[in-house]
Amino acid sequence: MTSRSAAVCLAFAAGFGVVSTTTAAPQTFNTALPVAEGEFVFREQFVYRKATDDPSPADRELQVLGGVSVLGYGVTGDLAVFGVLPYLDKELDATTPGGRVTRDTSGTADARLFGRYTVYKANAPGRTFRIAPFLGVEMPTGDDNDRDSLGSLPAPLQLGSGSWDGFGGIVLTYQTLDYQIDAQASYTLNTEANNFEFGDEARLDTSLQYRVWPQELDAGTPGFLYAVVEGNIFYMDNNQLNGIKDPNSGGTTLFLSPGLQYVTKRWIIEGIVQLPVSQDLNGTALEDDFIVRAGFRINF
Amino acid sequence: MTSIARPVKAFHALIVALALGFLFAVSATAAEDQAVYTLQADGLACPFCAYGIEKQLNHIDGVKSVETDVKSGTVIITMKPGATLDEADANRAVEAAGFSMREFRKKDDEA
Numbered sequence: 001m002t003s004r005s006a007a008v009c010l011a012f013a014a015g016f017g018v019v020s021t022t023t024a025a026p027q028t029f030n031t032a033l034p035v036a037e038g039e040f041v042f043r044e045q046f047v048y049r050k051a052t053d054d055p056s057p058a059d060r061e062l063q064v065l066g067g068v069s070v071l072g073y074g075v076t077g078d079l080a081v082f083g084v085l086p087y088l089d090k091e092l093d094a095t096t097p098g099g100r101v102t103r104d105t106s107g108t109a110d111a112r113l114f115g116r117y118t119v120y121k122a123n124a125p126g127r128t129f130r131i132a133p134f135l136g137v138e139m140p141t142g143d144d145n146d147r148d149s150l151g152s153l154p155a156p157l158q159l160g161s162g163s164w165d166g167f168g169g170i171v172l173t174y175q176t177l178d179y180q181i182d183a184q185a186s187y188t189l190n191t192e193a194n195n196f197e198f199g200d201e202a203r204l205d206t207s208l209q210y211r212v213w214p215q216e217l218d219a220g221t222p223g224f225l226y227a228v229v230e231g232n233i234f235y236m237d238n239n240q241l242n243g244i245k246d247p248n249s250g251g252t253t254l255f256l257s258p259g260l261q262y263v264t265k266r267w268i269i270e271g272i273v274q275l276p277v278s279q280d281l282n283g284t285a286l287e288d289d290f291i292v293r294a295g296f297r298i299n300f
Numbered sequence: 301m302t303s304i305a306r307p308v309k310a311f312h313a314l315i316v317a318l319a320l321g322f323l324f325a326v327s328a329t330a331a332e333d334q335a336v337y338t339l340q341a342d343g344l345a346c347p348f349c350a351y352g353i354e355k356q357l358n359h360i361d362g363v364k365s366v367e368t369d370v371k372s373g374t375v376i377i378t379m380k381p382g383a384t385l386d387e388a389d390a391n392r393a394v395e396a397a398g399f400s401m402r403e404f405r406k407k408d409d410e411a
Contacts, residue, residue, distance in 0.1 A: 039355060077395050125326035126345055221370050
């Protein structure tokens with residue numbers, strides 16, 4: 001398994017956690033989660049990722065199963081803080097000179113803390129537009145020195161990076177009674193730990209949520225069923241081991257993701273499948289098959 | 301016996317009538333004392349938003365219930381008997397939920 005694929009896995013599983021005081025919110029990124037002043041929002045997302053498209057003779061197969069817990073709190077109407085804690089079970093099968101081997105690990109991965117501040121807000125009847133930058137840190141809470149009978153696990157398979165990494169970006173939300181569009185640009189600056197450094201990550205994300213039911217709104221506050229399409233472009237620089245770039249890591253991946261979301265006043269259930277429609281990865285980096293996300297969200 | 305029973309029955313009927321009258325008067329007074337306000341919240345566009353604005357308004361002392369109509373962006377606030385809602389407090393609650401208050405009026409003022 002290349003460092004790049006595992007790093008992307010971690011990035012996916014951890015997600016970005018930010019919030020805005022709007023609505024339904026995307027599923028492949030957390031930066032547009034809504035929370036009002038003095039309130040909490042909790043999202044639990046179950047993630048399953050499979051990556052088996054291996055251009056190398058190792059015939060690697062990676063499976064990641066996990067849950068990502070996100071807790072947000074509205075400090076004011078414009079300022080919200082979030083924590084993201086992933087729990088992951090990672091398993092890698094690969095062919096080695098000694099035969100087929102399986103290496104796995106499970107536990108809490110690196111946690112993320114971040115804040116988001118809405119710098120621009122334009123509200124009108126039945127619609128809103130918001131711009132909110134966010135800034136956060138990924139903390140080395142996951143085990144970065146796990147071992148098995150073959151020795152220490154490779155850095156990308158570890159649950160944690162061992163490093164303190166900063167990230168930031170901006171999220172835009174436009175919402176009407178019929179649909180919502182979110183867009184996010186973000187950058188993660190990864191630092192070195194254990195002589196290993198994941199490549200920096202840049203991503204562009206967008207999400208369209210279109211209300212398909214009810215088609216005509218009645219009085220009151222009915223539940224909304226949204227059809228969802230999201231797109232994510234990930235770019236990751238090469239990882240570095242002892243200061244030397246790994247040529248089989250990093251690259252660009254484009255995901256397109258159909259999904260559904262049912263939204264009520266207090267809770268939301270949602271699910272989405274991320275499909276890699278384009279993968280331009282360096283060297284023999286392992287390519288993704290798909291990522292499934294399903295979960296719920298509550299206000300309290 | 302018959303001559304005694306009639307006044308007793310009449311007395312019972314009078315008591316029941318007085319009790320019903322008292323209950324009616326009390327409930328009518330309570331209903332009159334329950335002020336109802338409506339406001340228009342700009343930016344309200346989905347059910348999940350409605351929870352935030354309702355919760356913020358429910359934090360205000362004297363609020364009995366809050367109902368939201370997402371389509372029109374209208375929020376109806378019913379107060380406890382004798383309580384009133386200050387416009388500044390309502391505006392503060394709407395802003396805290398992330399929205400903007402466009403109109404605020406007491407229901408009696410709408411006519």
